[in-house]
Amino acid sequence: MATTTVAVINQKGGTGKTTTTINLGSALSKLGKRVLLVDLDPQGNLSYSLAVTEPKATLADAFLGNTTLQEVLVEKDGLWIAPGSNELVDIEISLVSQPEREKFLYSMLKDLKGFDYILIDCPPSLSVLTLNALTASDEVLIPLQMEVLTLQGLDQILNTVQKIKKAFNPKLKIKGIVVVMFDMRRKLSLEVLEYLQQNVKEHIFKQSIRLNVKLAEAPSFGRSIMEYDATSNGAKDYMALAEEFITR
Template sequence: MKTTVVAVINQKGGTGKTTTTINLGSALSKLGKKVLLLDLDPQSNLSYSLAVSGTDATLADVFLGSKKLQDILVEKDGLWIAPGSNDLVDIEISLVSQPDRENFLKTILSELKGYDYVLIDCPPSLSVLTLNALTAAQEVLVPLQMEVLTLQGLDQIMNTVQKVKKAFNPKLKIKGIVVVMFDIRRKLSLEVLEYLRENLKEKIFSSHIRLNVKLAEAPSFGKSVIDYDGSSNGAKDYKALAEEFVRA
């Protein structure tokens, strides 16, 4: 079984990155795929949202070499999760001075077998941890709100991906852009989407993630929106995205 490693990145916080990692992962698992979610963000929002925070061992321990990745995995609702923690801040600081610092996560994941997809929830910055994710991944997924300021951020992401591709990971490619928190009633949302379609060569997934209160509620119950309310618009949108994602 070939494992596809996908880095989910956006250097801004609050852009639907963690929400997309969790719910795309959940939707893929419902399609019969074996999915591992990696919480590489020191804020560990993914772990909290799936009620697996506060575990004895986290990704920080794996980076330190005191645990194997397999030792820290938690299974929840058909997903496998590698929890994050605030200790990743210290890992990030220590990595800066390490030789070959961009390859730590790639080495960690090289032991992994039996998964269809590994989705990495990256920190909301273009940091050493994000660099590790991009070096370990084959594909990049970018959740994007349809706001004017996101266009500037998108340029930074594209430039970073190209630099990583050139320096560390020639096989890295942009899987696509996921339109999130989409409100069809807003003229600006439609204008930004039209601009992206006209000016980007990268794929923009046709499955848009609409604004949906159930998406905001689900983390309070430690569930993906699909397990929390499978009939909601949020669940429908991520299921549609997963089907499109597998075909892309």
């Protein structure tokens, strides 16, 4: 199986992007896939959530050419992680003036072998780092909360993907939209979901991710939901999503 690289994007913070990257990756691993998680967010939330807090080197070192991406990787609970750090802020600033600034991550990832999936946790902005992720990826996954402002943000994401597809990466396609932090008791959530289903042509995964206390607790223990509580609704939802993800 060839490697499939997926950019997990949403330009807003707190939308379940990192949670989805970690737990979809963990579920795919449980299904026998070899998975690499790339923490491209300068906040380093993915690395922190998996207790990768003092790595020997980070993704920023690979961007600078101080080390290879292969040497940066850390293994944790059956996953491989390319740790992020706040030094990626400086990397982003320096990339702005570089020729072919959008291809740095692509150049690093193309030499990696042996992974079924590479999931990239993007910054909560449509930045140069996000541009790198989209140029390096085959597919885009969009976690969305069912809120009114979500609809405005989704248009922006879809427009950005189309521009990058046209300018830098013609093979890029949208894998789909994942409904996260879903509360079926809220009328608004159901109304927004219905609107999306009727008005957005992009695929919406049937499996949504319910609001779940265990999902919120897991990062405090440095574990994915699969490792923290495999019997929780959060674990069940992400496992079902992973199965749908593979067959899509």
